[in-house]
Amino acid sequence: MNDPQSPPERGASSPAPGSRRPGGRTARTRAAVRDAVLTGLAEHGYPALTVEYVAEHSGVHKTTLYRRWGGVESMVADALALAGEDRWTAPDTGSLAGDLRALAREVADSFADPALAAAPTAFVAAAFQSPRAAESLHAFYAERFRRCACVVDRAVARGEAPAGTDAGAVVRAVSAPLFLRLFVTREPVDTRIADQAARTVLAAVEAGAFTSEDAGAPA
Amino acid sequence: MNDPQSPPERGASSPAPGSRRPGGRTARTRAAVRDAVLTGLAEHGYPALTVEYVAEHSGVHKTTLYRRWGGVESMVADALALAGEDRWTAPDTGSLAGDLRALAREVADSFADPALAAAPTAFVAAAFQSPRAAESLHAFYAERFRRCACVVDRAVARGEAPAGTDAGAVVRAVSAPLFLRLFVTREPVDTRIADQAARTVLAAVEAGAFTSEDAGAPA
Structure with missing residues (x-):
């Protein structure tokens, strides 16, 4: 059934050289x-x-x-x-609280182990020096966050989040305090910090702060 | 009145070589x-x-x-x-909402201008390659966030935030989504993104999600 000469069409997220797979x-x-x-x-x-x-x-x-x-x-x-071509999927624990906590802990855990952390850290560093690396990093995270959107979709369906909640902003906000510490302020990251990030984002979601209201109010 | 031979005592945050100022x-x-x-x-x-x-x-x-x-x-x-030896102080707009928005906008504005952004970006990049730069960046942001704590202290005094609100976590959470975009996901940052960061953190503060409850609950 599988014809190696006819690989499936690749998505727009992997236009890199060497990505043809004739065999x-x-x-x-x-x-x-x-x-x-x-x-x-x-x-x-x-x-x-x-x-x-x-x-x-x-x-x-x-x-x-x-x-x-x-x-x-x-x-x-x-x-x-x-x-970015892996089969990673977002956690599905049955609740928004659980999913956000699992997402945050996954970031914290992956950078707690130096062997796991080396490659992603090197990519983030390379993006400062190579515009191509920066573009690829952008595409990688865009795809990762896209795969996380279901966390918010399911929460809306369960009535845990208001309709119109900005899924992209939510999943970015969960990991942001961890990445800030890892790559900018150079502070330690652990389960406590991960859980705090998840807890505060959950509270903001529940308060409706992530719905796409007009943010153009005067200062 | 000013005796250049007697500079004021320097804080512990500037132990770097060359920091003596005999004249x-x-x-x-x-x-x-x-x-x-x-x-x-x-x-x-x-x-x-x-x-x-x-x-x-x-x-x-x-x-x-x-x-x-x-x-x-x-x-x-x-x-x-x-x-880090400048006289920068946190905004004091009269409300927590205004202060958080001003903080977030300051980050967004300073990186919107390539001339302003070059030096801090270069410092963040250097920290990937130099442990000394990483330590100094850590100290720089620790001091910056310390100077922001008054924003939360004033909010608690005004009754806008619950007592026990973790000021350090709040001020980090406000800038985190901006730094994530600038230095990790390589996404644009603007006033809308800044205001969204401020609005969501404000909602979490008001919900009490930043008070230092025990985060060690089982998963």
């Missing part, structure tokens, strides 16, 4: 390059990432890398595109 | 180095910042730079310490 070999090459990029970013950072490094650590020849990706910017962008 | 010349040197560091960070980023660059752009001799700062990490840390 398993390209997919394996792409994954090997992704792994080498992640290792390089995590260990040395974007400024030190070179095609030579990726060639050495992926086992893919330099000429192949240059032909297919052009350079390290595209390799970083493609690694992010690949990261 | 105007040291202060001028420090400011010149700070300006060169900011220019270098904004134009080329931390990885490209060298003592040679700072010497050339500050007019301060390389040997002086090495003797007083040791290297670029300390220069970046000192530039941040100097940035």
Whole structure:
């Protein structure tokens, strides 16, 4: 049934070079390059990432890398595109309180483990230096937050949130205090902080503060 | 009246090298180095910042730079310490709603102007590469948020916020969605987004979600 010559149409969120998949070999090459990029970013950072490094650590020849990706910017962008192609779905605990808490704890947990935190941290750092990485990071999180919208849709259906609640703003607000601490103020993040973020966003949702009223009131 | 030989005692927030000010010349040197560091960070980023660059752009001799700062990490840390020595105070509009909105708008406005945004963005980026820069950024924001606590104290006194409201969490929550967009998801920030952040945090404060209840409830 599955014809490897006819891969499913890809979404607009992964237009990166190297994303064509005529067969398993390209997919394996792409994954090997992704792994080498992640290792390089995590260990040395974007400024030190070179095609030579990726060639050495992926086992893919330099000429192949240059032909297919052009350079390290595209390799970083493609690694992010690949990261966004997973099957991650938002938590579904049965209540808005539970879902928001699970979302916040997932962020806190993933950055509490240095091994898990290295790659996403390296991507956030690379975006300061590479416009391509910044675009890919933008697309990655846009897709992640899109997948979270069901949390709010279900809450509205259950009567836990008012109709018109801005799902995108809600799911961003839950993770925002955690990312602020991780990447700006450089403060620790833990379950207590995650639960606080979830609790305060829940209260604001319940108060109707996330419904799309006109915000253009005079100061 | 002002004796330049007797500067006021400095707070614990500025332990950086070069922060002694025996006279105007040291202060001028420090400011010149700070300006060169900011220019270098904004134009080329931390990885490209060298003592040679700072010497050339500050007019301060390389040997002086090495003797007083040791290297670029300390220069970046000192530039941040100097940035934190300003007289910035939190807004005082007469209401919690107004103060939170003013705080959020200040963040949005300062990053809407590329000239204003360059230095703080460069500091946030440098913190990914330099542990010293990360420590200094932490200290800078800790002091900024400390200066914001009066916003919540006044709101409690006016009866706009419940006693026990966690001022630190409130002022972080107001700016968090803006910093998330600026430095992680790479989304635009504007007055509407700022006002939304302020409005949702206000609702959570009023609902008592920022009071320091035990957050250790089982999941």
